[in-house]
Amino acid sequence: MTLSEENYLKAVYHLESTFPEGVPTNAIAEEMKTKPSSATDMIKRLAEKDLLAYKPYQGAKLNPTGRNHAIKVIRKHRLWESFLVEKLNFSWDEVHEIAEQLEHIKSDKLIRELDNFLGNPKTDPHGDPIPDEDGNIEIIQKRVLSELEKGDEGICVGVNDSSSAFLQYLDKNEISLGKKIEILEKEEFDNSLVIKVNGKSMSISNLAANNLYIKKYA
């Protein structure tokens, strides 16, 4: 399994939630920042290797073997991100690129020991669940902040956009995982929200609210 093959599997895995009937070539190409023709080539190779199902013009669907591989890579990515933040003083907006490299290191023992060393964390620094050794991945029920209604309350459990820009915006406004958020107002005009967090009220754009995951209080 080459580095590039692993990255494609991961891309297909992530896109499957948006395209459950088959992930389009163009979507894969965009995710991988390559051209559709390149994506086609790679998808064919992965189908050849029996990691996914592919019918021309019908998109790609991981089979259990391929999904397993993808999940293993994701497990490694999220464990390394946790390591960087917990042990090496990285902030949550600095870890993605490095974890993209580290996730391809091959050693079962390494990742098992790393998991133990970190105390078997359940989620990574962005709130995403870390699959266990057998590939089981906990589905955290979450919704985007913008879905909530006036008066609703919840806690911040993750982000959809892991870009430095967004994460630093959150840092600046003291919004982090575990924080309690209450909807004070919904502005019809631009779908922005007024929320209460840290006892203070602030305004948050629809774009930002679309990228913040909340677990609503029951």
Added chain:
Amino acid sequence: MTLSEENYLKAVYHLESTFPEGVPTNAIAEEMKTKPSSATDMIKRLAEKDLLAYKPYQGAKLNPTGRNHAIKVIRKHRLWESFLVEKLNFSWDEVHEIAEQLEHIKSDKLIRELDNFLGNPKTDPHGDPIPDEDGNIEIIQKRVLSELEKGDEGICVGVNDSSSAFLQYLDKNEISLGKKIEILEKEEFDNSLVIKVNGKSMSISNLAANNLYIKKYA
């Protein structure tokens, strides 16, 4: 700088102590487990990129830029080996292959933080010196055990052969870095030695004694 280029630089660096007048193509090919023709190709590319001096049939010589790159890779390799042993319960014979992968991860901050996290170790688990951030590498004055004479004493400071087989042999005989070793006898016939270590005497073959570095007491 590709992974392969980094590995070649490292190979040339290691071979320069044996071939100070220029590292022969064949030696590089052997070290890299490729064919001489492949080595020639790569050496030319590295010369093209101004990392080493190359004249056909004259071997390769790193220039300061190339040497710097090589040392950085070696620094990363040895820090990762230390991490694996100190933090993740690896033994010294298990770390080499994984460090070969980890040494290519690109992030200055990562390696700086890792160094601090480990408490800025001076040597790796095999006794090899870890270069500092500026590429300064301490030359530990050492000699192979087989050079010592009857009655000499010293402490074990490193190994020349990092193979699992050799390291496990040392483990089995409770020889590790820092151990005091005294030469009780030299056997003329096969150049084996009788040594005292851990208060017990044992016999050690010439081959083994050639791969164990000792710092002789002044």
Added chain:
DNA sequence: AACAATTTTTAGCTTTGTCTAAAATTTATT
């Protein structure tokens, strides 16, 4: 000095993963 042996280089081919441009297929629109 001449020939043999060794070392090194060159030339040409392969695979991986990318690209562009053109062809084919599917979807949308009138």
Added chain:
DNA sequence: AATAAATTTTAGACAAAGCTAAAAATTGTT
């Protein structure tokens, strides 16, 4: 249903890094 638009695939090229086989240069031996 026919045509336009969008998507996807095919065909052919390219760079990296390796290979084999053959040529060239160097070194060693008589």
